[in-house]
Amino acid sequence: MHLAVNCGFEASRETDCPRAPSTHYPVRVTPEELRATIARALEEYSTQTGTGIEVPAKLVVERPKNRDHGDWATNVALQTAKKAGLAPRDLAQGLAAILTDVDGIESCEVAGPGFLNITLSAGAAGALAAEIVAAGSDYGRGEALAGHVVNMEFVSANPTGPLHLGHTRWAALGDAIARVLAFAGAQVTSEYYINDAGSQMLVFADSVLARMKGREVPEGGYPGAYIQDIADRIAQEQPALADACEDTIREEVLSRAYAIQLQDIKDTLAEFDVHFDVWFSEKTLHDSGALESSVARLREQGHVFDSEGAVWLRTTEFGDDKDRVLIRKDGAPTYFAADAAYYLDKKDRGFDEKVYLLGADHHGYVNRLKAIAAAAGDDPEHNIEILIGQLIKVNGAKLSKRAGNIIELRDLVQWLGRDALRYSLARIPADSPLTLDPEVLRSASNDNPVHYVQYAHARSRGVDRKAVEAGIDPTGFDATTLTDETESALLAALADFPRVVAQAAELREPHRIARYLESLAGLFHKWYDACRVTPRADEEIGAVHSSRLVLNRATAQVLANGLHLLGVSAPERM
Template structure:
């Protein structure tokens, strides 16, 4: 019996009691959690404490009535009332064991749920300028952003992951001038983009279009800019693909300017009554909504600001039907929180529910070398080649985004229990090895008997596997995929203890019994949970190591 099934049983009991004359208002969320002391049972609930007052009852009296009806339900062995009205629930042995078969039957869908069903979310992350390769500063949100999107989908939300391409503004001209300089054998101009990658792009353009190198620079600049942009975006896309990061939408900032979306956004905000003019410029009165100062939308020279593009981009997301917009920004972007929320409020949205801004702290890697191509940064591609995508992604996913992080490459490259990703991946590989050996020995799950899983290590492991859907839902609601990583490490530890205590395959001369079949099912269930959890983090689940 899973926590969700237990919640359903409690909900059914509430309905029965109401039919019998009580007036219990069922809460939006029925809490079912592990008791701090496992001697108190498998699960605990405070449902009576949540609902007794409005029902006009003492919590303990209501708890006794709920407990009496729960005891009669299949799969529940005992229900005790503790303290002021807590319910401590012990599952029947076969009910706990049956979970293993349920997990195997569910397969890749185990852990998914509907906690966020009906939520329509746009998640924008990474969004690096297309003027250079992705580097260490982009790595954290590439890993965490993709993991959050996966977890939100697992919890039932409809999610579009989006990359905002900053392809408008002076940086694109600077990029084009840097490439042109390299094409003509000159150093990049002051303030330009250094690094071998600029020379490589120049050489690639020269090879594709030799005539550009001979043409006057003023005539060649526009095409060089377009080709350099395309080549750099191809590199960004390829790097993210190698890192296992997928984007549903690649949104061009330049399209906002070309389509007139910025002018339309200013007009819409003006209709809302929050735009004014001062000193020849057009302003948005963001201080009305808690920003530290009002923001310029259109400069006195008639040119839109980056803030105007931000406003138009927000309204575009709103028009595309995204009721929730999540922005994942770097450590130096705290100032953006107030202004983005002010845009939401000025657009008529609720800044507490329609927009969420997450800030990721800096990361560093001991001993990492600067990129030979870029010269002054640590490239993401180099990290993938050096440490592996799985090691980097898992290490970033297991730490809260708002905590500074230093990675130790010696640990991440080691095949030891000190390496968290190795520890979890090895547990999955070990489970697959156990299955191969069991099948070779002639064991199947046809004789599965859930009541046979009675060893204390089995009871604890089953309880942990049952908790996976709750962990996924909580990670999604809090935007904290590190909860899944830490959960997987706990499951891996419990799995290793179980395998040390319980044989899945019999000794050479021993007979195969339902115990062995049942343990094979538990092994498969554990492998399923480990693989599903790793998948939510964008990390592979190898069958051999």
């Protein structure tokens, strides 16, 4: 049986492998296709030898650390040989014999105890550039998480003041994770839980009322200048409220102040390019009877009990350090009761996977939230995921003049720039403490990671403009002309983008994309130094220039796609 790589073009009559319409578009090989080809080679070898080899669920194809070892490497023979009663090296040699006959594979060599090092033909590697350009903004989009229905809740700050430094990390990371999950095929809903029930709302209202009446805010109130701004706006919109009795206008003042502050939060997030599909009000859980209903449902599951006049959830059965009160002795529900009702509401809305992004001060919530999931009949290892983000610091950051005692997100964006802030927050794992250096983030140098990546995109667009002005036609693309060592390295990196996206989505780690982009930018800059897209004055335009223009456009596209997943712009000029 002759194996062939599915190359995405019109199929020929001779085989099931789609064929390129001309010699200018040879068979191309991506990592995904290579995995499928290796799997078919395993099946063929199994049939030939009667050894009953099973194709592993996760067949690894990765870039070798040493480029002299080929374009791709796999340990599939080591994975499968023992169970089939074979020596790994013997199996590897059998697979190599089959794979060397595959269109697009130049060589397949056995190394060590049974590794396979695969080298692609120049045409097979280069054809990917045209495919990336054709795919455009969809290149890298995959189905790794197809069928996953995910609710992602993040930020969820109290609507009693501006967003501040403590909310910044999850605003950037949460949005990036949501984008990456969707790009990997998941159905994602980003959600903001508005903590608009509880004593903090009454304190908020009393603070605004005090300012409306010309008094200092009460002890324990909100002292920021923004409270005065809210009070002045309400008085301007409804002058009669300024002279009315406080007891009669408290609810209306609260309602108006709440709406103003919530809109400020939404506007700040929009400036940060963070948008939510759902804004969920905690107050609706209280007003709709959802809290009482959730307690009844959990009681039916057999995990609610009454003790000392209160209603409890027996969370110790599910790994929590103590049982939790749902309803106090006085009949008032706890915050934990709202957490339980909110979880059940997400479950009722059809979200199989519920992701909570919490701050470093919420470690104690992990076990109790997982206990809620278990008490509701869910699998806490599958149906709920809790990510904890560590604190960040910004050297030289000043407290907000408006808020008084915090560093506002809005001020950080204006000071450091949205792109620099979002990229810097996305490129470090969430569970690592982070200190940002404003001098670096504001600099136009290679020490600034976001500048380094954005400059690569801007440079590629500049190369494109000059090439078009010179009359280079991309339809003259011939993948076999992309033979320079820097081109091989660049093409291999471009081919790896879908894998990086899928892995970042599965692990909820968008920093993998940032680090990939920095590596890609470095490879692009090396290629730019080594290979000219526009011919020299005494040189005629040839197929190699057309091909390099396509490779340049492919690189720009992948840089733009990756930056978009992080919520960062891809500038045309810098």
